[in-house]
Amino acid sequence: MPQNKIDIQRIKPELVFSTSRSSGPGGQNVNKVNSKVTLKWDISQSPSLTDELKNHLLTKLASRITTEGVLMIVAQDNRSQIQNKEEVVLKLEKLLIKAFEEKKPRKSTKPSKSSVQNRIEKKKKNSEKKQWRQKID
Numbered sequence: 812m813p814q815n816k817i818d819i820q821r822i823k824p825e826l827v828f829s830t831s832r833s834s835g836p837g838g839q840n841v842n843k844v845n846s847k848v849t850l851k852w853d854i855s856q857s858p859s860l861t862d863e864l865k866n867h868l869l870t871k872l873a874s875r876i877t878t879e880g881v882l883m884i885v886a887q888d889n890r891s892q893i894q895n896k897e898e899v900v901l902k903l904e905k906l907l908i909k910a911f912e913e914k915k916p917r918k919s920t921k922p923s924k925s926s927v928q929n930r931i932e933k934k935k936k937n938s939e940k941k942q943w944r945q946k947i948d
Contacts, residue, residue, distance in 0.1 A: 817860070817864065817907050817911075819900065819903065819904055819907075821859050822852065822857065822859055822860075825852060825853065825857055825858075825859065826850055826851070826852050826900075826903075827850070827851040827852070828848055828849070828850055828851075828896060828899070829848070829849045829851070830845040830846070830847060830848055830849075830892055831845055831847045831849065832844075832845055832846075832847060833845075833846040833847035833887040833895075834847075834887065844890075844892070845892065846887065846889070846890055846891065846892045846895055847885065847886070847887035847895065848885070848886050848887070848892060848895040848896045848898075848899050849883060849884070849885050849899075850882075850883070850884045850885075850886075850899040850900070850902075850903060851881050851882070851883055852881065852882045852903070853879070853880060853881050853882075854868050854869060854872075854876065854880050854881070854882055855869065855879070855880025855881075856880070867910070867911075868882075868907075868910055871910040872906065872910055875906070882903075882906075884899050884902050884903055884906070885899070886898040886899040886902065
């Protein structure tokens with residue numbers, strides 16, 4: 812698995828920011844100011860990534876990437892365009908960290924003897940209780 816060698820500073824020239832009207836807070840200001848920020852990064856055409864890194868990102872972030880291989884992230888929580896831009900970059904950093912995180916292998920466990928016994932005893936008591944509820948012919 813590739814290491815996280817993607818530096819935000821190295822890919823910043825490839826990031827495309829666009830703004831639009833936000834549906835977030837702002838009152839009447841919402842109708843006038845373009846505070847929503849959308850970040851677009853074309854992973855498939857990125858010159859700063861190796862093919863191995865591209866493939867890894869395209870598989871890990873498949874649900875967030877368009878069919879053309881463009882990653883899109885949106886931020887519109889703040890009233891300020893600058894704050895939303897900073898938030899989008901933070902979201903990208905977190906996504907990249909998560910994409911290269913190694914998952915711990917699951918260790919299969921076995922139930923203890925006492926827990927198995929307790930379960931069987933409970934089942935027996937429950938069935939006995941239901942037996943008492945049945946009508947006798």
